[in-house]
Amino acid sequence: MLAMVLSLALVIYTRFSSDLQSNKSCKDQEREVREALTRMGIDHSKAIVIYDEAESGTKVFRDDFKRLQAMMESGQIGILAVDDQSRLSRADNTFAFITDLVYMGGRFIATGEGIDTEQTGWELRVKVMELHNSTTIRELGRRVRRGQLGRILGQLSAGDYCYGYESYLLNPEKAAESRGPKPERGLRIKESEAKWVRKIFEWFNKGRSISWIAEELNRQNAPRGHRRRSNRWRPRHVRKILENEKYIIKWRWGTTRTIRNSQGKKKQIPVPEELQVVVERPELRIIEDDVWDAAQKGLADLKELYGKKPGQKHRGPKVHHTAIYPNGLLAGMVFCSKCGSRMWQQASGKRLYLGCHNRGADDYCCELTTRVPVEKAEEAVLEFLAKLLTSWPEWLDEALAAMRQQIEEVTQRVPEEVAHDERRLRDVESQVANLVDALAEGRVQSQAVRDRLDEAEREAKRLRKKIEDARKLLSAPVEMPDDKWIQQQLDGLASVIREGGYEASLLLRKIVGRIEADQVIPPGKSRGYARLRFRVLAWEALKAILSSADSGDALDALLANCVNDESSEEFVIDLGGPTLMDHWAPKIAEMRAEGTKWTEIVEITGLDLNRAYRAWKRFVDAQQTGDDPGDDSPSESDDEQSDGSADSDEAA
Ligand SMILES: [Zn+2]
Structure with a gap:
C-alpha cells in the first residue's frame, strides 16, 4: 500500500481567490500544507505543486484545474493536499470529485480542516464543508456583483444613476421588436439637470451657503431628478451633489456590500478602497476638475468648522442597545460581580439563566459559577421595587428635598441669565449686520469672513431659543407637587412595575441601571444560590414621576438643569437560601x-x-x-518595631 502511494504523485493544489473566506496567497497555502504533511509524517519532497492564480470569472481560467482533473481521472494522483476544501470549489461537486479520487486509489487531505480520506467518516465532513461552502449567500452575492461589474466595465448603465444623467435604450428598434432578454441601456448626460449641477458648484464656489443654494433651487423651480421623493430641495441634496465624484467622471463601483446574519437580515458595510472599482467615463463629465477641487476645499473647511471631529462621535454616554430596546426585563442590566462583565442569557431546558460568559474550568476564568434564574430574578426584583416605592423610604424623602431646593435655585437664577443672554444676543446681531454689510459692499471676499458670519448666525439662533424657553418658564411658575400627589405617583409606578411589561423594563433601566450578581456557596459545596445587589437612583425615580405632573414642559426644562446622583443604600436580594x-x-x-x-x-x-x-x-x-492552621500565631512585636524606626527617621 505504502509503496503504491509513493509511486503515485503527491499533488499540492493551491488557488488564490480574494473572494474566499481565506485569501491566503498560493505560497502561504503551499507552506502551510507542507508543514501539516510533515507533521503527518508524509514525505512531500517530490510534491507537484499547482498554483492556480487565475482570478475567478474574469480571466482565462480552469487550465490548472483541468490539469488536476485529468491527473485524477487517469489515476495518477496518490495524495491530493489542499489547505481548505473550498480551494477545489471549481469542481462543481466537490464531494463527487473527492469520491472519484478515492475510487481511483487516491487520498484527499485538507490540512486546514482536518479532513483526511484515510480516516473513517470523511464523507460526512466533506459533505458538510461542501454544503457550507456552496450555500453561503456570500457566494451568491459575489456572483451577482460579478455580473453587474461586467456590465459596468462594458460602459453600460448598471441600473443606478444620479442627478444629471439619464438612461436610454441602445437599440430602440431591437428592443421594440423582441421580447427576449432585457434590452441593453446606455447612460448619457441629461442637459436639463446637468445645468443645475454646474450652477450648484458655481454658487458654492462663490461662497453661497449650502442652505442658501437649496432655497435658491426651490425658488427657481429646479427639477429634482428621477429619484426624488419630494419636489423640495434640501441642504443635504445640495451637499450630496457637491460630493459626487461622478460629475468628474469617476464612477465608483462596489463601495458597499450587503451581508446577512443567520436570519437573513441584511446590512450594508463599506468595502475597502482597494477592492472598489473605479471606471472613468469621460463622455459623462459635467464638472471640470478645477471647479471640483475648489468645491472640495470649501467642503473640507466647513467640515473642519462644524463636522464631527475624531473622538467626538458620541455625545453623551454610550447607551447599551437593551437600554433602548429591552427584550427581557433584566436583559443587559445584570453584571458579574467578580469580573464586571455583562451577563448573557442562556437557555437550559425550558428555563432561562443569566450567566457570566467568562465562567470556565481553569484558574484564569471568572469564579462566578452560579447562574441567575431569569424568571425568579425578575419576580423578586419587581416585587421588591414595587414594595419599596410604595413605602416612601427615607432616602427618597431626602432626594425630594434636595430636588425642591435645586429647583428653587434654578428658578431664581433664570431672570439673571435671561438678561445676560439678551445682552449677548444684541452684540451678536450687530456683528452679523456688520459682516453682511461688508460682504454686500464687496469690501471683503474671504472664506474666513463668511465662516464668521455663519458662526455668528448660529449663536444668535441658539440664544433666541434659550431666551424664549426661559421666558416660558418665568411666565408659568413651577409648583412642586405636594407629598400626597407624589405618593400617588409612586403607587402608580409600583403598579407599572408589578405588571412587568415593556414600560416596566424601561423604568427599571432608568431607576436601577445596574444590578450586580454574586453567589453564596455554603462551605463544602460546589453550588450555591445567586444574590443580586443594586441601588435605586432616587433622582431618576423622582424625575420619572415629576415629568407626568401638570406643570409639564416647564418642569421638564427645570429638571434638565438639575443634576444629582442621589441614590439609595445598597439592596440585596437572595434568589434562594441555604438548605x-x-x-x-x-x-x-x-x-x-x-x-x-x-x-x-x-x-x-x-x-x-x-x-x-x-x-x-x-x-x-x-x-x-x-x-x-497558622492563623492565630502571635504578632504583638510589630508595633514596637515601627516605633523604633520612626525615632531613627527623626534623628536623621
Ligand atoms: Zn464574571
Whole structure:
C-alpha cells in the first residue's frame, strides 16, 4: 500500500481567490500544507505543486484545474493536499470529485480542516464543508456583483444613476421588436439637470451657503431628478451633489456590500478602497476638475468648522442597545460581580439563566459559577421595587428635598441669565449686520469672513431659543407637587412595575441601571444560590414621576438643569437560601464539639441521622481544608518595631 502511494504523485493544489473566506496567497497555502504533511509524517519532497492564480470569472481560467482533473481521472494522483476544501470549489461537486479520487486509489487531505480520506467518516465532513461552502449567500452575492461589474466595465448603465444623467435604450428598434432578454441601456448626460449641477458648484464656489443654494433651487423651480421623493430641495441634496465624484467622471463601483446574519437580515458595510472599482467615463463629465477641487476645499473647511471631529462621535454616554430596546426585563442590566462583565442569557431546558460568559474550568476564568434564574430574578426584583416605592423610604424623602431646593435655585437664577443672554444676543446681531454689510459692499471676499458670519448666525439662533424657553418658564411658575400627589405617583409606578411589561423594563433601566450578581456557596459545596445587589437612583425615580405632573414642559426644562446622583443604600436580594442541611451544619459542628450526642442532635435539628451526619461531615471537611492552621500565631512585636524606626527617621 505504502509503496503504491509513493509511486503515485503527491499533488499540492493551491488557488488564490480574494473572494474566499481565506485569501491566503498560493505560497502561504503551499507552506502551510507542507508543514501539516510533515507533521503527518508524509514525505512531500517530490510534491507537484499547482498554483492556480487565475482570478475567478474574469480571466482565462480552469487550465490548472483541468490539469488536476485529468491527473485524477487517469489515476495518477496518490495524495491530493489542499489547505481548505473550498480551494477545489471549481469542481462543481466537490464531494463527487473527492469520491472519484478515492475510487481511483487516491487520498484527499485538507490540512486546514482536518479532513483526511484515510480516516473513517470523511464523507460526512466533506459533505458538510461542501454544503457550507456552496450555500453561503456570500457566494451568491459575489456572483451577482460579478455580473453587474461586467456590465459596468462594458460602459453600460448598471441600473443606478444620479442627478444629471439619464438612461436610454441602445437599440430602440431591437428592443421594440423582441421580447427576449432585457434590452441593453446606455447612460448619457441629461442637459436639463446637468445645468443645475454646474450652477450648484458655481454658487458654492462663490461662497453661497449650502442652505442658501437649496432655497435658491426651490425658488427657481429646479427639477429634482428621477429619484426624488419630494419636489423640495434640501441642504443635504445640495451637499450630496457637491460630493459626487461622478460629475468628474469617476464612477465608483462596489463601495458597499450587503451581508446577512443567520436570519437573513441584511446590512450594508463599506468595502475597502482597494477592492472598489473605479471606471472613468469621460463622455459623462459635467464638472471640470478645477471647479471640483475648489468645491472640495470649501467642503473640507466647513467640515473642519462644524463636522464631527475624531473622538467626538458620541455625545453623551454610550447607551447599551437593551437600554433602548429591552427584550427581557433584566436583559443587559445584570453584571458579574467578580469580573464586571455583562451577563448573557442562556437557555437550559425550558428555563432561562443569566450567566457570566467568562465562567470556565481553569484558574484564569471568572469564579462566578452560579447562574441567575431569569424568571425568579425578575419576580423578586419587581416585587421588591414595587414594595419599596410604595413605602416612601427615607432616602427618597431626602432626594425630594434636595430636588425642591435645586429647583428653587434654578428658578431664581433664570431672570439673571435671561438678561445676560439678551445682552449677548444684541452684540451678536450687530456683528452679523456688520459682516453682511461688508460682504454686500464687496469690501471683503474671504472664506474666513463668511465662516464668521455663519458662526455668528448660529449663536444668535441658539440664544433666541434659550431666551424664549426661559421666558416660558418665568411666565408659568413651577409648583412642586405636594407629598400626597407624589405618593400617588409612586403607587402608580409600583403598579407599572408589578405588571412587568415593556414600560416596566424601561423604568427599571432608568431607576436601577445596574444590578450586580454574586453567589453564596455554603462551605463544602460546589453550588450555591445567586444574590443580586443594586441601588435605586432616587433622582431618576423622582424625575420619572415629576415629568407626568401638570406643570409639564416647564418642569421638564427645570429638571434638565438639575443634576444629582442621589441614590439609595445598597439592596440585596437572595434568589434562594441555604438548605436545611446547610443551615444546621455549623450548629451541628458546634454541638459535636461540645460533646452533644447524635440522638440529641437529630431531635433538635429535625434531620434524620444520615442527613445530620452528612451535613456535619461536609462542613467539618471544608473547615479543615479551608483554614490556615497558622492563623492565630502571635504578632504583638510589630508595633514596637515601627516605633523604633520612626525615632531613627527623626534623628536623621
Ligand atoms: Zn464574571
